[in-house]
Amino acid sequence: MHPHQLHATRAAWSLTHARRRLNDAVAQEAAERRAEARVVAAASSLQAWRPIPGPSGRGGHGDPAGRAVVDTLEPDVRDGRLARFAATTTQTLAWLADALRLPATSDPIHALGDAVPALRPTTCRELTLWLDEADTRIRDRLHLDPDGTDLPGRRCPRCARRQLTAHTTGPRSTWTVTCAPTCLCIGDDCPCGMDIRALDVPHVWGPDHQLTTTLPTAA
Ligand SMILES: [Zn+2]
Ligand SMILES: [Zn+2]
Known part of the structure; x- marks a missing residue:
């Protein structure tokens, strides 16, 4: 795959994982709001x-059905902030899938991730920007670390620094290794060993590259 396609794949899986965490947070938020509403x-x-004190001294009460309603019905709870945030993110992804004329799926991120190998590299470059932005917003909101695991001791074949990151959130066939975003490919003469050396693309090695194939399965 072209490095732009590899970056889009990485971004799609990172966002998939971030959205799972967001869904968990939304479920927790809804539970808290329901509990509050019950109280x-x-x-x-x-x-x-x-009892309503009155001149007659007779105790009265309001709607006698009120207690039964509280006992049997869940109070109606409106979406909280996280739920609305999650819905906005999904809308953005649905809009992207629609703009790329992808078939409708239960979740647009699946359509986007599946489509990457067939998309043009320039399209994937744009897609990566959108996906990474959504990913960053979710991770900032939930205080999550960025996707990826440091690879201590492994050197980048281009810059020779030990700042490689393994991205292993998805299935093994989607794994990638990246260097720092500032470590850019210099094209045909680059010693990076990427399958396709594309000028000015941040280095990323796909699932077939030795940097990735040698990752432990549990990475
Ligand atoms: Zn590098
Ligand atoms: Zn390179």
């Missing part, structure tokens, strides 16, 4: 049942 509903039910 509020119970309190207002108590309020409704409070």
Whole structure:
């Protein structure tokens, strides 16, 4: 694959993982909001049942059905901030998939990830920017580390620095290794060993390269 396609694949899997974490956070947020709403509903039910002092001295109460409603129905809870944030991210991905005329899938990130090998490298470069931006926003929001695992001791064949990162979130056939974003390919004369040496693309090695094939499975 072209390095732009490898970057898009890396970005798609990183975002897939970040969105899973976001979905977990959304579920937790919804549970908290439901619990809160239950407390509020119970309190207002108590309020409704409070004896009403009156001149007759007779105790009254509000809607007698109120207690039964609290016991049997989940209070209606509107989406919280994280849920709205997740929905916006999904809308962006759906818009991207639509703009690329990809077939509809249950989740647009699947369509985008699957389409990468068939997309032109220049399209993949743009797609990577969109996916990385969405990924960064989610990780900032949830205080997650960036995707990838440091590869201590391994040197970049271009810059010789030990700052390589393994991206192994998806299946093995999608794994990549990257150098720092500032380590750019110099084209045909570059000693990087990428299958396709593309001028000015940040170095990325695909699943067939020795840097990636030698990664331990549990990396
Ligand atoms: Zn490098
Ligand atoms: Zn290179």
